[in-house]
Amino acid sequence: MSAPERLSPFGPEAKPGRHGAAGGTPVSITERRVDIVQVTAGREAEAPFADIVKDATGLSLPPAHQAAFSGEAMVVWVQPSGWLMIKPRGDEGALAKALAGVAGDAVAVVDQSHGKAVLRLSGARARDVLAKGCRVDLHPRAFLTGSAATTTVDHITITVVQVDAIPTYDLILPANFAEAFLEWLLMSAAEFGCEVRPPT
């Protein structure tokens, strides 16, 4: 028996298509289907774990409030000695297993691939869309490509990562609030127009 087909946590709203105002400069919203593993290192374990991650992925553990990128892979600082490791979806549990296999006993490895979901928001007006509900200052003088912050938007705790200068943001959120958050995002984007793209 094969496993049942995995459903999107974003629900029916995530159907690709155009929303909100026509014309203008629409933003795009794309579900990113990824594996997410949270790692939390004991104080003494942080330096050796950083070397292990570097060897295994080529990525350096980013400092506080930063994210590091390598192709489609991303590591995001979320708390002191704590990061989210994000890669395009692979075999169920494989990323967590690989990390747990090399991380050592003083690093907690928790698979969040079903617990969290990621939306990519991109476009010239993406900052305005997000700023309506985001208390963190997103102005380029304060928040740049590679910046990361965990905060609340629409009462939902999300981690905002700026991916490029368009600007493009990856929004990492709890999967059980994914549908509610997408509704908020579509409302916020309505005045600019918004293109929901097929998941990647």
Place this chain on the structure above:
Amino acid sequence: MHRIDCPWCGVRDEAEFGYRGDATVRRPAADGDADAFYAFVYDRTNPKGWHVEWWQHVAGCRQWLKVVRHTVTHEIRTVAKAGDDVRAPSP
């Protein structure tokens, strides 16, 4: 709305934080008697003035913080990491 200057994240709105109680109480030794544990759990001084409190940055870095807050004016004077030695200023 309080603004709390998290030592990890910078200034954030109170809505991102949870209040976690009096940061001045000390846990009795493991062999302490029932009265000592009763006092640890329930007895509070409820000061009018400066108070050292635990707050947790729940919707941010999730760290526990020591916050010095004035219970009358709600002014926040100090926000420190959990391990820092923080004392309430005299009134």
